[in-house]
Amino acid sequence: MTIPTNPRSAYGEALVALGAKDPRVVALDADLSKSTQSIMFKTAYPDRHFEMGIAEQNMVSTAAGLALAGKIPFLHSFAVFASGRVYDQLRNSVCIPNLDVRICGSSCGLSDFGDGKTHQSVEDVALMRALPNMSVLCPADSLELAAMMECILEWRGPVYLRVNRNDLPFTTSPDSAYRIGQITPLRDGDDAAIFASGVMVSAALDAARMLDAKGVSARVLNVGTIKPLDGEAAVRHAAGVRAIVAAEEHSVIGGLGSALLEALRGAPHAPVELIGIGDRFGLSAESYGALLAHFGLTAEAITSAVLTLLEG
């Protein structure tokens, strides 16, 4: 089976596959099934798909009820609404009772570049990560997304999955076994360690190649599971280098960088720089690339951060 480069299409296909595998899988939408591509599930299993209308809070607590009665609900909306708008419903209806609800935060980060700050989610990882029992997944590409979806069915407790709106280059390998919580080394290197998630994984690989040209060898770690973060692995992968960078399409407050620093505390480690979005909201732009560049979410920015740390 070929996996589409667009994560939304890959998500829709994977959801249909899960639906075939397990009759407990149901899907709920808030009038965005075309954007999230859960419409594929609706077409395949109309009786197990519920269009809840533009009413996200009700959708989340309804999913809790479905889970309490034995279903495995997958919820869909834009990441900004699927996390922030329904925070209290996720917290009380879903996370406190630790229900098997899966939340697809689609159009995550800045990936809905045209719609601007109201529709972009640069705080969702921080919000979701703070919720006890919630797991937070951020795939680097469609292959990793598909691998995560394979694992997600068996996982106990709620899962928040960030899905990018745009095509992402393949950076992960289709044949490696995946488990939730895994930090995947993509490249070896002795001078620096670059931890990255989501769209920033390919930027991190580009940065490593740019650093190579300058005689600096950097290892690249794909952190697909931001929570639960494998702290032991994080410490191991961070060991022995002279510079550590975390790169994410998210606020530097509370995301991957924060999770990494939490994991590294107590262990000796090199200086750390965080590449992410400062304490601010997104904005509209004519292209995704332009927006990522505007916020300094680039291979160049990662490269420069590594070099600065090494010079320091």
Added chain:
Amino acid sequence: MADARNGRRTDDIRSLERTASKLREHVVRMIGVGKAGHLGGSCSLAEIAAALYFRAMRFDPKNIADPDRDRLLLSKGHSVLIQYAALIELGVIPLAEREKVKTLGGMLQGHPDMDKTPGIEAVTGSLGQGLSIGVGMALALRLDRRGARVFVIMGDGELAEGQLWEAAMAAARFGLDRITGIVDRNRIQATGPTREVFEIPQIEEKWRAFGWNTLTVDGHSIPAVLDALDRASGMHGAPTVIVADTVKGKGISFAEDTAAFHNGILTQGQYDLALAELQAAQAAPEEGRSA
């Protein structure tokens, strides 16, 4: 003896009335002296809880995980003491837990917690979420072709939560006639009477506009409540809400219709008086009988 109005046996009704008083007694003992507890909104639900748990609901205390059981969700989760009382009376919760409400390590939390307390179906208490959870349960039960019903108790103050109306729309849209909503219209919310704090007028009209059947009853009349529950179960194609007119703190003279006992503290004197009144109501052959 048959009740003239509806053919129910009066001794059966009297028994449920006694049960309601007994539930109130459990509530008072749970709150105890000098500690805050949600007395008012628990006591306003006593007859409704008695009618549901001891007559209307398909609920086997010996098999509380039965997938075909009827579910009761207390969306107004702060009134959970009355649900604890019923579950104690049914033997689901050990009597020994009664005096340990809200204590560290106790089974009975300040708000409903399904992980801590047997017989509690969900986590509720963040107001406005209970009906949505009920919608999800009803959808799942329908997918699985189970005939179980879902009862959701809401407060009249709680109706200010927009999520409840989202859920109302969804329940009607999906034709979830196995859901029965119950609004405990006691007309007092945390900071005072609803007419002063945030009155929601024309409650029945609002539910009807959202596609629900409505029934209005005296929430302290066992026959009226039982009739309404019967009628709700007989209505098909749309969910039904029973708007129950109740008195906050009902059954305890000094607490009735008093905002102070939304989450008040009982003195020793009040505690003793409340127990005396509730025990008298259980003992008297006809007194305490709802009109």
